Amino acid sequence: MRDNVNRADDEIDARLSDWGQAAREAARPVAVPVSSMTVATPTHRGTVLLRVCAGVAMAALVVATVTGLPRYLNRDATLAKLSLGDITSTASARPGFQVVTFRGLSITVPSSWLVEDPEICKLTRETVLRPGIRPGCGVPDTPSVAFVEFLGGDGPLGLTGKLKTTKTRISGIAATRTDGIWEARPAFAYTVPELQASVRIVPALGQTGADLAGSLQVNAFDIHGCPAMVSDVAELPRDKPPARDGAADTLVPGRPDVLRVCRYFAGRLDQGAALTGPQATTLITVLNGLPAGLSRADPNRFWPPLCETPAEGPNTVDGRSTSDAEAYRIQADYPSGDPVIVVVRLTLCGDLGASNGSRTGQSTKALVEALFTVAGTSTGASTVIEAP
Incomplete structure (x- = not known):
């Protein structure tokens, strides 16, 4: 469970949706089938x-x-040596949701979300993106569609405007939250240096993205049983x-x-x-x-x-x-x-x-x-x- 260390994050947690809270509570060690x-x-x-x-x-x-x-x-x-402390959990999701893990950083989204949408030039549905080869057209600004993008290393987060940075923790691992603007709409990102991973969350207009932020976990194994x-x-x-x-x-x-x-x-x-x-x-x-x-x-x-x-x-x-x-x-x-x-x-x-x-x-x-x-x-x- 993530510890919030400032008032801004306390306000965000207060607005967590029911499914975001349930997703966080559901992430627990499970046996991986043989x-x-x-x-x-x-x-x-x-x-x-x-x-x-x-x-x-x-x-x-x-x-x-x-x-x-x-x-x-x-x-x-x-x-770099990867230290997950006492974390031994395998990512898991309750029915109706899916967990996507990148370098041990996991986020829970509804099962209706796409992962690696092949039609990324025509982003019309909520999507989770991983680093990789992207077409030159990039990701268009579709204000009605939320999306999440994982980023590797210590590269730029793709946020503009007056950035606000706060320290926090995800599953006990030190992290940084950065709030800013992505294509004229509020967005934020979490960076976990120990994992060499970040995740940028771009909510649809009118949404806070608090449910997505509240579902963030660090897991030793992804939902498929792959070690981080x-x-x-x-x-x-x-x-x-x-x-x-x-x-x-x-x-x-x-x-x-x-x-x-x-x-x-x-x-x-x-x-x-x-x-x-x-x-x-x-x-x-x-x-x-x-x-x-x-x-x-x-x-x-x-x-x-x-x-x-x-x-x-x-x-x-x-x-x-x-x-x-x-x-x-x-x-x-x-x-x-x-x-x-x-x-x-x-x-x-x-x-x-x-x-x-x-x-x-x-x-x-x-x-x-x-x-x-x-x-x-x-x-x-x-x-x-x-x-x-």
């Missing part, structure tokens, strides 16, 4: 779409992606004994109950998903069909080059910045026995592909498309050289 495509992102329909608005040429979008990437990425080559922070995705695992029978011959052996697909940036959770049934089978088929071995990134694809050696931090493989730090962690949980963890790298530098520590798989278009669809991407490009 492509080389450019600028592709997932949608709520589970398809892969190219986010290119009318009038935006693909060439311009590619240039924006390459030149804008360093501004989005935190150039600190080392991963991990240390085993810095590079592809090598030369390890099989996690269970069959793992030396295939990336995901047997029939797991669930696949937890978690996308990380420098070890911090950006997006997660839990797959069962046909969805899990589809991804397992892609993984187990990969040619053995690893692919190699093309260091000359971008100019200026984004890869340099040697690596200077634990969460970058070939680069001096965390440009190279996006990775997918796929955990296959079984009815009994140890899970199998597959790490996948698809981004900018070095060896790319998938590995469970004892079996590897090369990067392919099918793999890129599958993971972009399930768990998104913050870089939007793969530099892989596929083996013939």
